Amino acid sequence: MIGIKIDLRSDTVTKPTAGMLEAMMTAKVGDDVFGEDETVHQLETKLAATFNMEAGLFCPSGTMTNQIAIKCFTQPMDEVICDQTAHVYRYEGGGIAYHSMASVRLLNGPRGIITPEMIEPEINDDNIHYPNSSLVVLENTVNKGGGACYHLAQIEPIHTLCNIKGLKLHLDGARIFNALVATGNSPKHYGQYFDGISVCLSKGLGAPVGSVLLGSKEMIRKAVKIRKAFGGGMRQAGFLAAAGIYALDHHVQRLSIDHDHAKSLSAALKQVNYVVSVMPVATNIVIFEVAAGFKAENIVHLLAEKGIACNTFGPATVRMVTHLDLSSEMIDRAIEIILHLHPSAHK
Known part of the structure; x- marks a missing residue:
């Protein structure tokens, strides 16, 4: 963009800082598909611990982490419940239908924030005519909602409802650290509410590439295979993971x-x-x-x-x-x- 000096298009346009570049260039790397990249492992372990989850999986993009999670938590002919503004529905290329062969039940929450009272009536009964309601997806912060964010007090009752009804709960945490800074909530509390969390590193945190999918060890084992099928297996990915670690250490507050x-x-x-x-x-x-x-x-x-x-x-x-x-x-x-x-x- 010749002549553009103040770029407000997105927080994805950032360039690595000098400190981040140094961390990338000095990263210890290996073949991550063989499980031998220690910097990738460090990033995955660090974020899993941050959110009190069992394991993590480094992927090229937030779209990939979201779509892997949806595939882990659904079967063909299932239905995903989310807001009509949700990134997983509007901006991921129809991936829910393409990858998981699931339908979508759309809600209309104020600024994209949905509640248990909105969700419960849309959970399908066990009926031959209906898809099986299996997953609720929240987005934090809500892009189309102007960066509106959930407080943990709003998430807890949604988790309770999903538990009672037997649905999984996934968080598209594209800008989760923006939400944490704004609300003062602790990431440690998130693990008890979500079955999967996607954490993007290339938006507000300023890393050049990458998102990490968090979940149980069993879920992440399944996710590794899905990532491979999606073409997301990377080799010496530690150079990228190092940028993510630096961002977590220096760019959150x-x-x-x-x-x-x-x-x-x-x-x-x-x-x-x-x-x-x-x-x-x-x-x-x-x-x-x-x-x-x-x-x-x-x-x-x-x-x-x-x-x-x-x-x-x-x-x-x-x-x-x-x-x-x-x-x-x-x-x-x-x-x-x-x-x-x-x-x-x-x-």
């Missing part, structure tokens, strides 16, 4: 800076005439709706001309995401551009 930056952008957007509303900012995602007469794609184009990259997120919505490659000076400059942008309305 600083996420609060990204959250503050997002709130500052939100405050500026609320002051301009071309924005009609901004979703409440909980973490590092800002989603705003353009006012009547303006076009989201036009706003994005004009911001790009001024040096800000962001994305349309619907016909009338725009998304901005803060991350560790954005300094306070860059955010101040972005705010100045937002406040002085004068797009033309098209009635």
